[in-house]
Amino acid sequence: MKRIPMALAILMAAASLDAQQPAAPAPANDPVRALVSRLDLEKYKATIKGLTAFGDRRQGTTRNRQAVDWIEAQLKSYGCANVERIVYEYKTPPPRTGGAPQQRPADPNAIPTAQGGGRPRGVRARTGVNNDPMKQPDEKLRALNTEPATDGERQEVYCTKVGATHPDEMYIIGAHMDGHGWGEAANDNGSGTALVMELARVFSSPDVVTDRSIRFALWNNEETGLNGARAYVEQRAALQGKEDPPGSGRYPEPRWLGMIQHDMMMFDHGMPRADGTLSPEQRPEADVNIEFQLTSKFVAGAKELAWALHAANETYATDYPANVGPHMTNTDSTAFMDVVPSVSLRENERGIHTGNGWNPHWHQPTDVFSTFSDKDFRLGLNAAQTTLAGVAQLTNARLK
Numbered sequence: 424m425k426r427i428p429m430a431l432a433i434l435m436a437a438a439s440l441d442a443q444q445p446a447a448p449a450p451a452n453d454p455v456r457a458l459v460s461r462l463d464l465e466k467y468k469a470t471i472k473g474l475t476a477f478g479d480r481r482q483g484t485t486r487n488r489q490a491v492d493w494i495e496a497q498l499k500s501y502g503c504a505n506v507e508r509i510v511y512e513y514k515t516p517p518p519r520t521g522g523a524p525q526q527r528p529a530d531p532n533a534i535p536t537a538q539g540g541g542r543p544r545g546v547r548a549r550t551g552v553n554n555d556p557m558k559q560p561d562e563k564l565r566a567l568n569t570e571p572a573t574d575g576e577r578q579e580v581y582c583t584k585v586g587a588t589h590p591d592e593m594y595i596i597g598a599h600m601d602g603h604g605w606g607e608a609a610n611d612n613g614s615g616t617a618l619v620m621e622l623a624r625v626f627s628s629p630d631v632v633t634d635r636s637i638r639f640a641l642w643n644n645e646e647t648g649l650n651g652a653r654a655y656v657e658q659r660a661a662l663q664g665k666e667d668p669p670g671s672g673r674y675p676e677p678r679w680l681g682m683i684q685h686d687m688m689m690f691d692h693g694m695p696r697a698d699g700t701l702s703p704e705q706r707p708e709a710d711v712n713i714e715f716q717l718t719s720k721f722v723a724g725a726k727e728l729a730w731a732l733h734a735a736n737e738t739y740a741t742d743y744p745a746n747v748g749p750h751m752t753n754t755d756s757t758a759f760m761d762v763v764p765s766v767s768l769r770e771n772e773r774g775i776h777t778g779n780g781w782n783p784h785w786h787q788p789t790d791v792f793s794t795f796s797d798k799d800f801r802l803g804l805n806a807a808q809t810t811l812a813g814v815a816q817l818t819n820a821r822l823k
């Protein structure tokens with residue numbers, strides 16, 4: 424290797440600092456930058472903290488219903504118009520019968536694939552859902568999480584920023600508010616829920632105008648199989664773009680332009696070590712993973728949406744980059760992906776990272792607020808900056 428003279432090394436270091444400037448500098452008085460600056464770490468953390476007051480917010484419990492009420496009250500306090508609820512029934516499916524799943528013959532040449540289609544590599548650590556209350560050492564939290572789920576009616580809440588010139592078209596920004604595992608569901612998915620609520624707050628400010636509408640949705644029953652998001656699609660897909668009443672200029676269900684889901688936003692500490700443990704620190708290479716699904720019907724539009732968010736991250740996110748991948752899976756956007764271009768934002772790729780044990784707190788009693796550092800919270804904030812900026816650009820957001 425060639426030795427680099429000291430003076431040149433200093434010049435190169437200065438040049439690499441310059442290279443950290445945004446790829447496409449925003450114009451002066453840029454409204455998108457002004458909107459992004461209305462997000463802040465303390466507000467984001469405070470909203471997550473508020474959600475953790477309801478424990479794991481497991482679907483079908485009083486603590487889950489109280490969390491829905493609390494979210495609704497916050498959305499109203501932000502001035503988000505038309506806070507509404509989806510009502511549906513949830514019944515636990517009967518346990519699978521028929522013995523052990525079929526064993527496929529082992530093919531030594533087969534390339535292993537993760538859920539969503541990616542190829543898992545490297546060290547894999549154990550994953551699963553904790554169902555043991557005694558693994559929660561905090562007695563108060565254990566008591567809060569004790570009521571079991573009961574089948575029956577479910578509700579989930581959403582509100583809408585109505586577009587000034589195209590109120591008949593909208594982007595849907597979502598996150599699931601339910602959790603499980605005997606913790607506080609702080610990361611899965613207080614982190615995504617708070618992100619969506621923070622965006623609702625910023626876009627609902629009376630001095631913000633957008634051409635197109637934006638809906639902020641907090642799904643229930645994700646952990647049981649995306650049931651809340653599926654109920655929304657079933658009940659509302661057919662209502663898209665219909666003016667009601669005719670001539671009113673009102674569109675109860677604007678036509679869907681894209682769906683952007685947020686699920687587990689904060690923890691990117693890298694691959695497990697050979698002994699299965701994880702680094703206690705956010706890795707410096709941490710990123711926001713934007714995923715679309717290659718097999719989805721609207722893959723072309725989903726790709727475009729993913730890269731629009733990626734570009735928004737390059738210009739507006741303060742600390743962490745974004746990466747785009749083709750294996751979106753196991754979250755509410757799956758329920759939308761064959762109806763509208765859909766993407767998810769996460770701390771890791773769901774199939775090959777999360778599924779390989781990159782987050783030891785996933786569905787565990789340690790998924791509590793106090794587990795996470797400001798470096799973790801800041802990754803979630805950067806995802807919020809990414810979606811806020813991307814959607815602001817897509818809807819032509821501006822200040823009055």
Ligand SMILES: [Zn+2]
Nearest residue numbers: 611612686687
């Ligand atoms: Zn989740």
